[in-house]
Amino acid sequence: MDQNIPDIVIGRLPLYLRELSRMEAEQNRLTASSQELAERLGMSSAQIRKDLSHFGEFGKQGTGYHIHYLIERLTDILHLTREWPVALVGAGFLGHALASYRGFQRRGFAITCVFDNDPAKVGERVGDLVVQDAADMADALRGVRIAILAVPAGDAQATADALVAAGVRAILCYAPVALSVPDGVQVSYSDPVVQLQQMTYHLTLDEG
Amino acid sequence: MDQNIPDIVIGRLPLYLRELSRMEAEQNRLTASSQELAERLGMSSAQIRKDLSHFGEFGKQGTGYHIHYLIERLTDILHLTREWPVALVGAGFLGHALASYRGFQRRGFAITCVFDNDPAKVGERVGDLVVQDAADMADALRGVRIAILAVPAGDAQATADALVAAGVRAILCYAPVALSVPDGVQVSYSDPVVQLQQMTYHLTLDEG
DNA sequence: TAGATTGTTAATCGATTAACAATC
């Protein structure tokens, strides 16, 4: 049981959890080997065993891992034993899509409030929630440590500053900007164009 | 000028491009040093210089990089000198959000067709496009090499298979599944829950 | 038992960084 586990390892645990959950739900499987999990995820079995070994010994020689047990362990490790409330900022198309997505609740998160700074949107329904004024975030955010940022690029940094001031410690940022945040605040980004641009490097322009 | 450049390097180029574009648009700046770019992106200046050195010598000692020139070089390297047509599959909330997002066009991509397998959605407007039947993808996809997958998890693999069969070589997958694709087909994933689960590892459960 | 698979070690592989000569 290590003290300091590389973030690249932590980043793979949710993938293991997701795939194991899928195996448990779709098949009548009780156990899985690192080899099988690796094939399904397109990685090496050694990497999976190494990653898990940071946290303990969860498998059995000759048998592999008990799926349900490993799911429980991973849920524990990732602090997913209770549901995390999440604030959503931005009630545009993307905000609507996120608020309507059922996958959050199923996997440990619940969007509990939605904000926008556009007076026209305040009061509007988004998913099961009503849009609140972004100016009221500080009060409404008591106890919420996680926020999803779905505002235009130009508003992103100021919004992040307000979220951090209100106590948020983890931000999932959909705006195409690099945020500046204090130590101790985590930011994870999602920019589809950045992902596409990485892939076009490997594609050729000609023929079309 | 290397032959084989690590993918982790390629993955950072779009971030350089994005930040430089922002500097050019928002400020009256002609040049930027690796130091300044690094600070804005939260990385080391040595890494930026090393990354760029894989492709040539773009800077000047004492001065740094000419922003506009470096943008052009990166645009070239990433094959963004022409606009790429992109197919969108899935016309749910997320599909609507993606189809309405203006950021694609501004940065080298254009969603040119939208598909769904739900007859109720076929014919519906999404952004500026009309939803086509997913059964017709093979024909409608002539010349399109990039697709965005915004379908439910259960449909993702079959849809990916159909896209690949139709000639798609790069898939941006929003479904929470690991796709299996042939060699030569690139897949990039976006699963917000995976990102949130990585961050909760670093958050403590206690205190609400 | 024989076969399968773990957890771990040591080796390999790859990425990042510090430092500096070159030079604008």
Next chain:
DNA sequence: TAGATTGTTAATCGATTAACAATC
């Protein structure tokens, strides 16, 4: 010129993998 900053080298750091004893 003096100051700034590049491109590159070599050292460091970290991650992946192959292999295997242990053991179910």
